[in-house]
Amino acid sequence: MSASPFPHRHLLGLAGLHPWEITYLLDEAEQWVTLNRGTAKHDGRLAGLTQMNAFFEASTRTLLSFEVAGKRLGADVVNMAVAQSSVKKGETLIDTAITLNAMRADVMVIRHDRSGAVHLIADKVNCPVLNAGDGRHEHPTQGLLDALTIRRRKGRIEGLVVAICGDVLHSRVARSNIHALTTLGAEVRVVGPPTLLPAGVERMGAQRFTDFDAGLDGADVVMMLRVQRERMDGALVPSAREFHALYGLTHKRVERAAPDALVMHPGPMNRGVEIDSAVADDPVRSAITEQVEMGVAVRMACLDVLTRERRGIAA
DSSP states (O other): OOSSSSOOSOBOOSTTOOHHHHHHHHHHHHHHHHHHTSSOOOOOTTTTOEEEEEESSOOHHHHHHHHHHHHHTTOEEEEEOGGGTGGGGTOOHHHHHHHHHHTTOSEEEEEESSTTHHHHHHTTOSSOEEEEEETTTBOHHHHHHHHHHHHHHHSOOTTOEEEEESOOTTOHHHHHHHHHHHHTTOEEEEESOGGGSOTTGGGGTEEEESOHHHHHTTOSEEEEOOOOHHHHHSSSOSOHHHHHHHHOBOHHHHTTSOTTOEEEOOSOOOBTTTBOHHHHTOTTTBOHHHHHHHHHHHHHHHHHHHTTTTTTOOO
């Protein structure tokens, strides 16, 4: 084990992290949950630092969460909608990375629609980089906030059965959750139609189920994924109605899971497609709004941890 509890310059993914490194970030987030629930939500430890949120792919929720996190820590937060600027004019990703680096940000949050793009940028800049989602690869802070939500609601992660259901094939959220939860000792199932399950998912440590009811049987956590409308227009999913009939989460289907099963969804939801409103809004089972809350705390923790060396603070 390294002398530093999190000896990484960037947070580009959760694959390959040790259990204690993931747990450390979750533990660090706990203090920010407490602060965010209080009246005074400003800490100020990143005062004087510039946080650049460069989103090559639009995402209102994730961008807002990172912006709130940075501002509550006192950083100067700059949002760059790169998808609508120079890249559209033909500038290469490397050119954009060099340009961003010249602005001397102290931490960058990058989102891109291509897998590996965030890694490429991280190699070209002089500051820590957080991956806010890249292609089908990973969305590490989403995986961390989901793990934190589960741990706070269930008291543990090790030994739990977590069913991740829906469009797993195209989901970076699913990948980060599989990496985080299996590393922390959970039994992870991926559940969905054969056309929406990735080949070789067993090598990631997950069990594959195409029968929705079988995949939900006894699960402690049921995590639904958004089915994008474009999947329904092609050959992957026949129709929204048929998908809901076979793989939509209803109260009746939730009964197949554990009696105290937790229901999660990273959002935004397609109500009536992958999840019924009655389940999404269930005051006892649903943790969907709590996931949003935990997202701010986790991102505050990651911004704090990754900028400590820059601030001259020992881990």
